[in-house]
Amino acid sequence: MRLTDYFLPVLKETPAEATIASHQFMLRAGMIKQDSAGIYIWLPLGLKVLRKIENIVREEQNRAGAIEMLMPTIQSAGHWKETGRYDAYGPEMLRITDRGDRELLYGPTNEDMITDMFRSYVKSYKDLPKCLYHIQWKFRDERRPRFGVMRGREFLMKDAYTFDVDKEAAVKSYNRQFIAYLNTYERLGLKAVPMRADTGPIGGDLSHEFLILADTGESEVFCHKDLVDMAAPGDVSDGDMQAVVDSRTSLYAATDEMHDADEFAKVPADKQLSARGIEVGHIFYFGEKYSEPMKASVQTADGKSANIHMGSYGVGVSRLVGGIIEASHDENGIIWPKAVAPFDVGIINLKSGDAEADAACETLYSQLKAAGLDPLYDDRDDRGGQKFARMDLIGLPYQIVIGPRGLKEGKYEVKDRKTGEKQSLTPEETLTFITAQF
Ligand code: 5CA
Numbered sequence: 001m002r003l004t005d006y007f008l009p010v011l012k013e014t015p016a017e018a019t020i021a022s023h024q025f026m027l028r029a030g031m032i033k034q035d036s037a038g039i040y041i042w043l044p045l046g047l048k049v050l051r052k053i054e055n056i057v058r059e060e061q062n063r064a065g066a067i068e069m070l071m072p073t074i075q076s077a078g079h080w081k082e083t084g085r086y087d088a089y090g091p092e093m094l095r096i097t098d099r100g101d102r103e104l105l106y107g108p109t110n111e112d113m114i115t116d117m118f119r120s121y122v123k124s125y126k127d128l129p130k131c132l133y134h135i136q137w138k139f140r141d142e143r144r145p146r147f148g149v150m151r152g153r154e155f156l157m158k159d160a161y162t163f164d165v166d167k168e169a170a171v172k173s174y175n176r177q178f179i180a181y182l183n184t185y186e187r188l189g190l191k192a193v194p195m196r197a198d199t200g201p202i203g204g205d206l207s208h209e210f211l212i213l214a215d216t217g218e219s220e221v222f223c224h225k226d227l228v229d230m231a232a233p234g235d236v237s238d239g240d241m242q243a244v245v246d247s248r249t250s251l252y253a254a255t256d257e258m259h260d261a262d263e264f265a266k267v268p269a270d271k272q273l274s275a276r277g278i279e280v281g282h283i284f285y286f287g288e289k290y291s292e293p294m295k296a297s298v299q300t301a302d303g304k305s306a307n308i309h310m311g312s313y314g315v316g317v318s319r320l321v322g323g324i325i326e327a328s329h330d331e332n333g334i335i336w337p338k339a340v341a342p343f344d345v346g347i348i349n350l351k352s353g354d355a356e357a358d359a360a361c362e363t364l365y366s367q368l369k370a371a372g373l374d375p376l377y378d379d380r381d382d383r384g385g386q387k388f389a390r391m392d393l394i395g396l397p398y399q400i401v402i403g404p405r406g407l408k409e410g411k412y413e414v415k416d417r418k419t420g421e422k423q424s425l426t427p428e429e430t431l432t433f434i435t436a437q438f
Contacts (some may be wrong), residue, residue: 022325023148038145038153077103119296133160186232191336204286211277318428349405
């Protein structure tokens with residue numbers, strides 16, 4: 001993409017309403033624009049990152065055997081009345097009436113709707129287990145929407161739902177999602193720690209939140225230090241799943257609501273970590289909470305009828321955009337992990353309009369595209385300082401600076417955004433180096 005063709009409304013000043021780095025940088029880098037409290041327009045640069053995160057989440061769900069579908073954002077109140085959640089959910093739910101005075105709502109989550117869908121088709125244990133998911137916008141009329149996309153009112157979530165014949169089978173489904181979450185966050189360049197968590201309005205007694213540690217996190221968390229640096233397990237066979245989950249859950253990790261000071265005191269003092277965290281996922285096993293009132297049951301192998309055992313599994317896709325920035329930035333701007341960067345590499349032309357500089361930039365731009373990369377070419381007629389600041393702000397993993405002085409020696413300057421390390425390379429070396437990074 002050539003910057004002169006793109007839509008990248010970068011701001012020079014930090015908007016006063018933004019108090020944390022991710023919110024400030026997302027506004028300044030032209031990724032989002034607030035339309036009303038907690039509701040954002042995703043500008044082109046922001047949308048690119050959102051889509052990359054969404055795709056990684058999708059790939060890892062598919063790898064774990066979950067099946068994608070899409071439920072509507074607008075739901076009928078009927079499903080929620082059946083489960084008793086219509087009243088229980090309270091003012092966070094946006095309630096709507098249509099022209100025929102029918103009660104609708106903008107979905108804050110989908111347990112009720114999917115249980116209704118599932119019961120209408122599945123009647124036998126032979127059709128279980130199943131795991132269905134969608135990636136869809138949610139609305140929660142949060143009392144205090146804040147920190148930009150981190151606590152929005154409209155936000156994008158991946159929510160998966162599992163259906164099993166009994167608790168034992170349901171725990172396997174839970175473990176499979178638990179492992180998929182560890183793999184997902186690692187691919188996103190994050191260290192997310194699973195912690196015992198409260199279940200709130202979703203319900204159930206087995207639940208984990210996945211949190212990334214950051215000073216600006218909304219939750220206070222307590223955990224064993226070793227959990228933070230454990231590598232993701234990758235593909236795990238069914239027989240090994242419980243052991244992988246146990247290797248995490250046997251180490252102390254809890255959110256504030258579930259914290260037990262006496263238990264935590266048993267962790268060796270040099271391994272105790274109390275920190276703040278951002279909740280980027282939350283998984284629940286709630287058994288028959290919805291299948292019981294909705295009479296979602298199947299015939300079992302011995303000819304009896306049993307309520308389906310269910311769980312639900314959420315990833316905060318839009319929150320992750322902010323979460324990744326909280327985990328990876330410096331005073332100059334964002335530092336994107338390669339997997340989610342909006343462009344792979346930036347080309348800075350230090351003298352746009354100069355025939356030689358333009359030709360060198362154009363050639364490199366075409367070569368990078370031909371190599372399958374997605375470069376952003378800053379071909380604007382701005383001062384060098386402005387170009388450097390903008391490129392640092394938007395945080396692409398590599399920057400290639402081309403100007404008359406370097407060209408005299410046949411050299412480009414290649415900068416690693418994360419380390420700040422600069423190399424002076426020939427055009428050929430530049431292409432070889434950059435393509436080798438992806
Ligand atoms: N039905 C369950 C799981 S599918 C559920 O709704 N769980 S949740 O309430 O914990 O939400 C799942 C994830 O969505 C959270 O872990 C968080 O990352 C994200 N999330 C929740 N509320 C917001 C919000 N107001 N803004 C941005 N992301 C949010």
